[in-house]
Amino acid sequence: MEVPYKLEVIALTTIIIKLGVSVFPYSGKNQPPKFGDYEAQRHWMEITVNLPIQDWYRNTTDNDLLYWGLDYPPLTAYHSYLTGLVAKQINQEYIKLHVSRGFENFDHQYFMRMSVLVSDCIFFVSALYFYIRNLKMSSKYKWVFFALCSHPGLTLIDYGHFQYNCVSLGLALWAFLFVSQGKNVLAAIAFSAALNFKQMELYHAIPIFFYLLASCQTRGSSLSAQLKKLAQIGVATVATFAIIWYPFLQIHDGLLQQVIVRIFPFQRGIFEDYVANFWCTLNVVVKIKRLLNPTSIASYSLILTALFSFPCGIHLYFKNTIHNLQLCLINVSLAFFLFSYHVHEKSILLVTLPVSIASPYFPLTAFWFLSVSHFSMLPLYAKDDLVIPAMAVLALYCLLAHSSLKLETPRSIAFKCLGGLSVIGSSVLALLFLTCPSPAAYPFFWTLLISLWSFAHFSIFFAYFLWLQFWAGAKSLKLKLQ
Secondary structure, eight states, rough: OOOTHHHHHHHHHHHHHHHHHTOOOOOOTOOTTTOHHHHHHHOOOOOOSSSSSGGSSOSSSSSSSSTTOOSOOOOHHHHHHHHHHHHHHHHGGGGGGTTTOOOOHHHHHHHHHHHHHIIIIIIHHHHHHHHHHTTTTTTTHHHHHHHHHHHHHIIIIIIIOOOOOHHHHHHHHHHHHHHHTTTTHHHHHHHHHHHHHOGEEEEEEHHHHHHHHHSSSTTTTHHHHHHHHHHHHHHHHHHHHHHHHHHSSSSOSSSHHHHHHSSGGGOOOOOSSOOOOHHHHHHHHHHHHHHHHHHHHHHHHHHHHHHHHHHHHHHHHHHHHEEEEEEEHHHHHHHHHHHHHOOOOGGHHHHHHHHHTTTTSSSSHHHHHHHHHHHHHHHHHHHHHHHHHHHHHHHHHHHHHHHHHHTTTTOOOOHHHHHHHHHHHHHHHHHHHSOOOTTOTTTHHHHHHHHHHHHHHHHHHHHHHHHIIIOOGGGGGSSOOO
C-alpha cells in the first residue's frame, strides 16, 4: 500500500536532517580574529543595517573591507539588510557597529541557523517541491527525486559551514521551473534575481541565455511575434537589474565601479585553497602563479572557459529542448568550475543543481556525481569540525536514494570496475586524510590528493555529459524514475 503524501514526508525529513546538521560547529567558530563565513554573514548584517547604502561596498573608518567586506551583488546585501533588521529587533547586540564582531552566543547561533532554514524554505525547498509536483512522474518515485536533489553537499555548506547558497540556487531552480512551463518572462526575472544574489550564477547564464533566445523563434511564428517575445524577455531582464541596482546607479561618485570591483576580485588569484579543477591540478606540475601574472592567467582562463561553454550553448540554440537545456546546464557549469577564474571548492554546488534536476534520467550517475562532489569538500568539512555530520548525512542520503541504485544497474564490467575503484579510492583517501598526518615537508599532501582524485572524477563526468549532449543526444535520455 502506497504511503500518502510521500513527497511532503520526504521534504519534512530532509528539513529535519538539515536542522540536525545545524547543531554542529560552523566556519570559524571560536577562531578570532577573523572567524569564518558565519561571522562574514553576521558582519554584513551589521554593515547594511548601520551604514548608508553608499558605504556598504566602500572602505571607510566604519567598514574595513579587509574584515569580511561585502563581495556579492546587491541582492545579497538586501538579504543581509532584511535579516539584520530582524536581528536588531531580537537583540541589538547581534549587529551593533564595531562591538559585535565575533558575536556568537547560543541565542545568536539559533537565530542565524533559523535564518538559513527560512531562506531555504522560501526559495529552494519551495521551488524543488513545486518542480517535482509538476513532473509527469509516478508519485512513488517523486520522493526519490527529492532525496537526490537534497544532496549532502548543499546541506553541509549551508547548515554546517554556513552560507545562503539556497537562495541563489533556489531562484535558479525557480527559473528552470518557469522555463519548463513556458513562462519565459518569469524565468528571466527569476534568473536575473539569482545572478544578482551571487555572481557565480554566471555558471548557468549561457544556457539560460541561449534557451530563452531560441524560444523566441518558434516555428511558424511571424517576425513581429518573435521580436515581441524577445522584447518582453529583454525588458523583464533589464527592469529586474535596474530595480536591484537603482540605489547604486543614483550615486555618481564611482560607487558602481567599486561594487563591480568587489564582486569580481581578480586580485585574489586563479583558485582558492585546493580546489578540484584544471588550474589547481596544473599548478602541481607548472607553478602558474609564479610564471604568469594575474591578467594573463585570467585571459587564459576566459579562453578555456569560453571554448568549452559556448559550443554547448550554440548546440542548445539549434536543439532547443528542455532535456538539452538540462545537459547544457551541466556541461557549462562544469566548464566554469574546471576552467574559470577564482574558483572555490564550494562552487561545485552550482554543478550539482543541474545534475540533480536531470537525475531522473541517470539516477545512479547523478548519485555518484553528487557523492563525489560531497567528498571533494572533505578538507573544508574537517577544517570546520563537520566530519561527523558529513559522514552521517552521506549515509542517510544513501538510504534515501537507494531506489536509484536499483533503477539503473550498470551492465558493463568496465563500468562496475570504475565504480568500485571510485568508491574504494575515495574511502581510502578519506581514511588516510582523517587518520594519518601529512608529511612535514608537504602539510597539505592529503588535501591535494583529494583535490586531484576529485578532479579526475569531474573530468570523466564532464566527458560523459559532453558525449550525452553532442553525440548521444538529449533524445537518448530515458526516464528511469517512472
